[in-house]
Structure formats: structure tokens, C-alpha cells
Amino acid sequence: MPAIACSACGCTLSSDWGSQGLVAGSGWRADFRFDYFDQDQLRSGSDKVSRSSVSSADQEVQQYTINRNYNLALDYSPDKNWGIGIQLPWSNRSHATLAEGDSDISTSHDNGIGDLRVLGRFQGFNDEHNIGLQFGLKFATGKFNDTFASGPQTGEIVDRGLQLGTGTTDLLFGAYGFGALTPDWGYFAQALVQQPLNSREDFKPSAGVNLNLGLRYMASTTFVPQLQINARIEKREVGANADVDNSGASLVYLSPGVTWNINRRFSAFAFVQVPLYQRVNGLQIEARQLGSIGLHYIL
Template sequence: MRPVVRCLFAGLFTAVASPAALACSACGCTLSSDWASQGLATSKGWRFDARFDFFDQDQLREGTSSVARETVAIPNEREVQQYTTNRNYTFALDYSPGKDWGVSVALPWFNRSHGTIVAGDEAVSTSHEEGIGDLRVLARYSGFDAQRDTGVEFGVKLPTGAFGSKFETGPQQGETVDRGLQLGTGTTDLLLGAYHFGAFNADWGYFGQALLQVPLNSRENFKPGTGLNLNAGLRYTASETFVPQLQVNARFERREQGANADIDNSGATLIYLSPGMTWNLSRRFSAYAFAQVPLHQRVNGLQIELRWSASVGLHYIF
């Protein structure tokens, strides 16, 4: 089967909350990268994927509406976030010992700049974090029938990312940054999912996937919200060289819990439209590029969200 685009749930690697300067920024890019759910990992062997995501969260939102910054008084009784600029990398290694079983390991590297006006402050405090995020290990099984077009996924997200970054400038200098903006959550999360893929005819294929993420513990009085990702995609495969694809990506995230959680300003429902293209340079090597724009954004409290995102990547089959 021809290799098509791969992407990862950036939201599965985004961290959450802290006692100082509390306010949760929703995770941003939700583009799908699960090889199995797209029918691209049905043969044995190794695969490697490297992806870069850029998204700038600078639109202040409350509920389903955007909020004009000039209407928000400063100082304010609530934190008023200014921007969160994300330049993120994800490296994934996938292995299938046979047709029925497979496993993928993915590690993100975050480069994130953040500016915010904390409740009661009159000036912006800034931070910059760079380093690895939380490692994800996801196994899959698809041996339910001869077609192997339906499968289940199960695994864990491990607390490999740091969560103690401090503000570098402004009134909050030296204080801990909101853990929604840290490199890791500090928690171990259970991952459970299911997927199905198929073809309408010789030229059109589709896939669908659901993946649930449930925190199994809390860390330093914080527990991230349970999250559910739903993804559906349609691809045109008449050409073996250029494969256009259109995805709809949705994430539903519940509020955080604990004394260090920003309960009022956490949790969201996010739905995005993601058009893109894969360029198959050879039978083993592919490049891809996607854009992502919001269709629906509903946040709890006052949060900042992206207006668009861009993703590019390379995929290699050993």
C-alpha cells in the first residue's frame, strides 16, 4: 500500500498547570499521525517519521467567541494571556513484527515562548521552554479479520518532560510557569483507541480513529484533564507520486484537577479542518505538508487559541 501522510497528536504531548500564573492554553495542533489507523502499517518492518509543527496561539477567547484585547481592563482580576509561540518537533519509530501486531514510540521536542499578564499585574511576564516532552508508547492489534482494516490501540504516555520552568522576565520573574505550558505533565496517562480504514473505490480512501487519554495519577497537586481525540480523513490516491488528503480533527478535553490546577480556565472542545499533501519521493521515502484551520473552538474561562497551524514532515520505511 502506498505511504500517505503521517502526523502525531500534538495534543497528546502538551503539558498542563501550576500554582503561579495559572491559566491553561489549549494544546494546539491536533493533526493525526497514527499509521495504523490510516492503513499504512499493515506489513511487517520498521518505519520512522519526523515532523515539525508551527502554531502561534494569540487569539484571546472565552466560550465560543473571540475577545478583543482592548476591551479587557489591565490590571485584571483574571490572567490575560498574550501569546504562546510553538515550534515543535516529533520523532516517531514504528515496528510491526507481523500483520496483526505493531508498536510505535514517539518523542516530542518543544520550543515554546510565552507571554502573559498575570491577575493583578500591569506588565507582561515572559518565559521560554525548550526540551523533550512526554514519551508515548502505543501498541496495536488488527487481527480481527483477514482484511485487518479495523484495530484497537493501547499504551501509555510517560512523564519524561520537565515541569518546573520559571518566568524569565516581568513581574513574575522566578515564579513557576503554568504547567499547561510546561514540557511535560508529570503524570502517567493511559491511552486507549480504535480505528478503521478502507476505500470507496480505486481512487479514494478514508480512515477514522478515536483515542482516549486518561491520567492515572496526579503529580504535585495537579492532574490533567481526560482527553478524547477523534480524527477522520479522506485521500485521493489516483497518483502514486502526489497524494492529497483532507482531515477533520477534534479534541475534547475536560478540566484539570487539584490544588495547582487552573480549573476555571482549562478544558476545551476544538475542531479543525486540515488539508494537505504527501509527496512520495520513492517507495520508501515520503515528504508531507499540512495546514490546519479551526472550524469550532469552545474553551472554558479565558484562554488563547491558534488561528492556523502548519506541519511538515518526512517518513521513511526501512
């Protein structure tokens, strides 16, 4: 039997420049973003759990999952009403777990491209073009057959929830709005639903929704401080190869950050995410904090 090693391996931060009102008009734009987070805190429900209190004779005890995620995004707007974005992730992920019944730790390490996302948008509902809909698909471009490289589980398939890809095509649908509260303060709000349309080899990933709310202080045109609240709510996985009991979560983060407008075309950003609330189903590991840095370029 493959070892089960499930946890939510994604970052909820929004660096969607279109939804934040930073897309001024037509043309091409490019983003590069790096996310780092080390999931090493064992949790059950909304509580921390000491590993010494859990016996591997009865269930798996995860040790850590270290995520280094790189995301390249290209965006094109033919006019102020329409736009389309393509996002391709590349991940480097290390994982260690003590599988049920084992006395030694098993480890895995995988890197490669993840699942490609194509997301269109329409924001022609009013003259300000500050309310929009998003719609698109996530495609099964990432591999999902990584195996453990060391330990008692060597050669066994790593849990599907930890693979670089899900093997499924997912529907993406959302809405957003942005604007100015005062001459110096701006806001944005965004909700994006991800719903798998199929299963693959007895596995269907979690359906979920990302919710983002942000403020930015625009008194300076060079350095723009931002503060976000990011939430992800996801259901349990489905299928014979899913870890139904230990999947699904509700996560809320506070995310302070800053954008540095280097010149008219080029900007950089950095954020830290700090958990405000974490509730998981079963026994899972979550991060104590997350970090993101990135670059934005108007072609």
C-alpha cells in the same frame, strides 16, 4: 502566587501512518514531524475576546504562546496483526502573559523533551487487517518546573498546563479503521482517549479524546491529496496547582494536506489546520491556524 497561563498546547492532526493504512506489513518505520502554531487569539466560550475589554486587575490576560514542536516516532510490526510505536516530542515554547494585578507583561521560554508515548496496536480482527485497537501509556519524561524569565512574575512557576511535561502517567486507548471507498478514494477514522492515572504535585492534567476522520485521493501514486477533520475534546484540569476555571476545550479543525511519495521507502507530507469550531472554558488563547510538515521512512 504563580501566574496562571493555561491553554491547550497540542496539535490534533493525525499523521499515524498505521491508522491511515500506509503500513503495508512487517518491519521498521520512522517518522519525523514538525508542528508550528502561534496561540494569540483570546477567546471565551465560542467567542473572540478583545484584550481591551478585559482588565488585568481582575484576571490574567494572556498575550501569546508560540509552539515549535518536533516529534520523532519509531514503529515496528512483527507481522500484519501487531505493532508498537514510540513517540518522543521535543518542544520549543515561548509564552507571554499579563498576570492578574500586574501592569507589565511576564514572559517565559522553554525547550526540551516532552512526555514519551508508547502505543501498541492489534489489527487482526479480519482478513483485511483494516480495523484495529490502540493501547499504551504516556510517561512523565518532560520537565514541569519552568519559570518566568522576565517581568513581574520572574522566578515564579509557569502554569502546569504550559509545561513541557505533565508529570503524570496517562493511559492511552483507541480504535481505528481504514479502507477504500472507490479505487481512487480511501478513508480512515480514529478515536484515541487519554486518561491520566495519577496526579503530581497537586496537578492532574485534562482527560481528553482526539477524533480524526480523513479522505485521500489515490489516483496518483506520487502525490496523494488528503483532507482531515480533527477534533479534540478535553475536560478541566484538577488540583490546587491546576487552572480549573480556564482549562478544558472543544476544538474542531479542517486540515487539507498532501503526501509526496518520493520513492518506495521515503515520503513527505504537509498539512494546514484551520479552525472550524473553538469553545473554551473561561478565558484562553487559541491559534488562528496550525502548520505541520513531516517525513516518513520505511527502514
